[in-house]
Amino acid sequence: MRLATWNINSIRARTDRALAFLERTGVDVLALQETKCKDEQFPREGFEALGYEVATTGFSQWNGVAIVSKVGIEDVEVGFPGMPTWGDPAAAEARALGATCGGVRVWSLYVPNGRELEDPHYAYKLDWLARLRDAAQGWLAADAQAQVALVGDWNIAPLDTDVWDIGFFAGRTHVSPAERDAFTAIAEAGYTEVSRAHQPAEHTYTYWDYQQLRFPRNEGMRIDLTYATPTLAARVTGVSIERNERKGKAPSDHVPVILDIDG
Helix, strand or coil: CEEEEEECCCCCCCHHHHHHHHHHHCCCEEEEECCCCCHHHCCHHHHHHCCCEEEEEEECCEEEEEEEECCCCEEEEECCCCCCCECCCCECCCCEEEEEECCEEEEEEECCCCCCCCCHHHHHHHHHHHHHHHHHHHHHHHCCCCCEEEEEECCCCCCHHHECCCCCCCCCCCCCHHHHHHHHHHHHCCCEEHHHHHCCCCCCCCECCCHHHCCCCCCCECCEEEEECHHHHCCEEEEEECHHHHCCCCCCCECCEEEEECC
């Protein structure tokens, strides 16, 4: 099975790119983030024409996650247990969607950005990650053989070499010790970050801002990552970061990350 994650940065703006990517790569399951549309606005017809089933959760022009699969979609779950809320009035955002696809429990995750270290959104981000860690630990405690993939845009660069210039990010989100600790806590809960296990090279990025020629200068960040339970991690035979998807007409600022899963 081929499982991919991609922050598409508006699925309606990039439907043709997503469909072409699926046809080119033969990906079986694609987890999307930042779809930026309501469920009824998602362009599911194009995916269904290629043989994919679609599950989505989204509101208006912000956030939004989806899973498309040609190996089945079962037990769709919007939000993980204990997921915190945001806003006034407080409500669950469209940031987490789970579904069982081909025997793998896939979670498409769009972790809150955090904005600034003193912003309430930063505290929300840390709480969101802590609740995710608790949920993930619970899934593994309930079934040591569980095959769970936590994929998506984590909005965290775990290592200094996951950003183009750590000095540039000093005092900013994405690289703060608290965020990195929250990310590491998922590993401490028993999961393996398989994308780095198979793509360990430093200064390997998955995101480049649209501004200031960041992509031509290769001034990027590695923030699209995948955690897997032990049973699933053992089945991953390779990972590819599809850098060329940042090129061409109207690309997303993120690129897909593909996992090849044996058996």
